[in-house]
Amino acid sequence: MSDLFNKLEKIVSDKYISNDIYVRHAYSRNVDIVLQGVPDIVIRPKDAQEISEILKIANDENITVIPRGAGICEFGGSKPIGDTGIVLDMKRMNNILNLDEENLIVTVEAGISWGKVNEYLCHFGLYTGCMGPGSGMSASIGGGISHHSVGGGGCAKYGACTNQLTSLEVVLPTGEIIETGSQANKYSKVPFNRFGNGPDLAGLFCGDNGIFGVKTKISLQVFPKPEFAEYKTFQLPRKEREVSAKILNEIRHRGIDVYDAMYIMDLIVRLTTQERLMPMWNQLKKKRGVIFYTIEANTEVELDEKVKLLDKIMLDNKTECLGSEISDGNIAKWHYTEQGHWQFYHNLWGIFPTMQPLTAECFCPINIYPKIMNDIDQWDMEHDEDMRKIFDIAGSRPIAGSGPILLIDGNNVEITCGFTSFSSYVDGKIHDFIDNLNLSLWKSLLERVTKQGVQWYMMGEFMSRLMVDIGAYSEEFYTLMKSIKKTIDPNMILSRGKFNFWGDK
Numbered sequence: 102m103s104d105l106f107n108k109l110e111k112i113v114s115d116k117y118i119s120n121d122i123y124v125r126h127a128y129s130r131n132v133d134i135v136l137q138g139v140p141d142i143v144i145r146p147k148d149a150q151e152i153s154e155i156l157k158i159a160n161d162e163n164i165t166v167i168p169r170g171a172g173i174c175e176f177g178g179s180k181p182i183g184d185t186g187i188v189l190d191m192k193r194m195n196n197i198l199n200l201d202e203e204n205l206i207v208t209v210e211a212g213i214s215w216g217k218v219n220e221y222l223c224h225f226g227l228y229t230g231c232m233g234p235g236s237g238m239s240a241s242i243g244g245g246i247s248h249h250s251v252g253g254g255g256c257a258k259y260g261a262c263t264n265q266l267t268s269l270e271v272v273l274p275t276g277e278i279i280e281t282g283s284q285a286n287k288y289s290k291v292p293f294n295r296f297g298n299g300p301d302l303a304g305l306f307c308g309d310n311g312i313f314g315v316k317t318k319i320s321l322q323v324f325p326k327p328e329f330a331e332y333k334t335f336q337l338p339r340k341e342r343e344v345s346a347k348i349l350n351e352i353r354h355r356g357i358d359v360y361d362a363m364y365i366m367d368l369i370v371r372l373t374t375q376e377r378l379m380p381m382w383n384q385l386k387k388k389r390g391v392i393f394y395t396i397e398a399n400t401e402v403e404l405d406e407k408v409k410l411l412d413k414i415m416l417d418n419k420t421e422c423l424g425s426e427i428s429d430g431n432i433a434k435w436h437y438t439e440q441g442h443w444q445f446y447h448n449l450w451g452i453f454p455t456m457q458p459l460t461a462e463c464f465c466p467i468n469i470y471p472k473i474m475n476d477i478d479q480w481d482m483e484h485d486e487d488m489r490k491i492f493d494i495a496g497s498r499p500i501a502g503s504g505p506i507l508l509i510d511g512n513n514v515e516i517t518c519g520f521t522s523f524s525s526y527v528d529g530k531i532h533d534f535i536d537n538l539n540l541s542l543w544k545s546l547l548e549r550v551t552k553q554g555v556q557w558y559m560m561g562e563f564m565s566r567l568m569v570d571i572g573a574y575s576e577e578f579y580t581l582m583k584s585i586k587k588t589i590d591p592n593m594i595l596s597r598g599k600f601n602f603w604g605d606k
């Protein structure tokens with residue numbers, strides 16, 4: 102191992118490599134509490150050339166390399182599977198390389214955050230359309246593209262962040278550096294379009310969860326931010342799941358280009374208010390679920406027309422409009438004008454001390470999410486006995502449920518769903534059984550949701566292997582994915598273990 106360390110150190114210098122135990126442990130986890138893998142080495146390259154050299158050495162030494170952006174994958178995607186490997190920390194590559202204002206394209210290094218890019222763009226009256234994931238203040242653009250990330254912040258209008266991609270520079274697992282889309286033509290000076298010059302090879306790396314290559318340079322379309330916007334929040338009547346789905350469906354069927362539309366279930370409204378995380382809802386008499394919309398326009402007249410259409414849909418469905426100010430409960434205003442879309446989910450992570458969400462994010466058509474939410478409640482009841490074992494130690498009972506439901510492009514939504522549990526460390530003691538139970542409950546819930554036909558986009562260690570374990574992939578799809586992996590990564594260097602290509606269940 103020291104020979105390998107010396108070879109890698111020559112590439113990046115001693116300042117950007119470490120095998121210290123505390124550094125390795127700092128890179129051994131993502132945001133969940135149950136998956137860990139301690140790397141042998143952590144390295145922080147500065148450019149594609151260094152990454153190419155690192156990958157060539159990793160091939161010679163037959164050691165896995167795991168790309169890591171901000172490391173906030175919810176499924177253990179940016180740490181090793183097992184105690185092994187080299188973690189490639191991309192956060193040093195955090196520069197804006199070019200803003201082509203005329204062609205509306207920004208080109209960045211893959212380790213930069215969504216927050217930093219959008220902070221820069223706002224000085225030009227521009228934004229990235231989809232503002233990336235809810236973790237976008239720190240999450241990297243490379244991580245987002247590797248996950249197909251989508252969060253509140255323009256996802257109803259612009260869809261997942263991969264929709265805005267025009268070109269990628271990728272270091273292949275064997276060290277070659279390629280560019281995709283318009284840049285496949287070596288005479289092209291502007292990374293202006295993703296499709297053409299042959300098949301959409303960028304698509305191979307979108308949502309690949311870091312298995313096909315290391316993204317180093319990313320070009321995205323950017324958009325002028327419209328001058329006018331309106332944002333309103335409504336309380337839902339009874340049967341809120343079904344009513345909210347009806348409203349989202351009607352918005353799509355009327356062809357209204359909402360910027361965001363989101364349903365937040367009653368449980369979240371109740372808990373976040375109770376724990377003083379959402380003071381804006383304190384004064385609500387009934388802690389029912391809410392739904393909000395944000396709409397943008399280039400003129401006041403255009404805005405008024407769209408608002409009328411949206412309000413009619415809302416009021417025809419017996420919702421009650423909350424006041425216009427954030428203090429009236431208007432989360433839509435906070436979400437849009439104060440970048441609440443990058444703060445909201447962080448609240449969900451800290452509702453109670455030691456609480457740990459074991460979550461998942463997936464896409465599904467609007468018309469099936471009420472059924473999925475009801476089935477999650479049913480699952481919760483069926484697992485009451487196990488939940489109570491955790492309650493006996495932690496003093497609170499875990500709950501399964503769903504986070505916000507976001508309208509995304511098409512007639513689809515993104516659901517955050519899962520099970521919020523507690524860590525095994527309670528009152529100075531470690532109760533190992535809690536970790537094991539958390540893991541098996543998480544697996545059982547996600548298997549159940551998968552069987553509702555949802556589409557996972559962030560897969561990491563956990564979901565990529567679960568899909569294989571429960572036989573959810575069609576045989577033909579899985580075989581093709583595996584043969585592509587073998588072709589471009591013959592030694593299976595990159596993110597070894599994901600998707601369980603080696604059958605080592």
Ligand SMILES: Cc1cc2nc3c(=O)[nH]c(=O)nc-3n(C[C@H](O)[C@H](O)[C@H](O)COP(=O)(O)OP(=O)(O)OC[C@H]3O[C@@H](n4cnc5c(N)ncnc54)[C@H](O)[C@@H]3O)c2cc1C
Nearest residue numbers: 170171172173174178234235241243244247250252311316
């Ligand atoms: C509070 C909170 C809110 C969140 N909200 C959302 C949300 O709304 N929507 C959403 O989609 N996700 C959300 N997430 C999950 C996650 O933060 C995002 O998916 C995010 O895009 C991950 O970015 P990252 O830089 O942390 O990537 P990482 O976790 O570091 O990596 C993600 C995956 O991409 C690979 N990878 C990273 N960089 C590269 C690269 N340059 N080249 C190749 N592979 C790479 C990694 O190996 C890993 O498999 C949330 C997480 C938290 C904690």
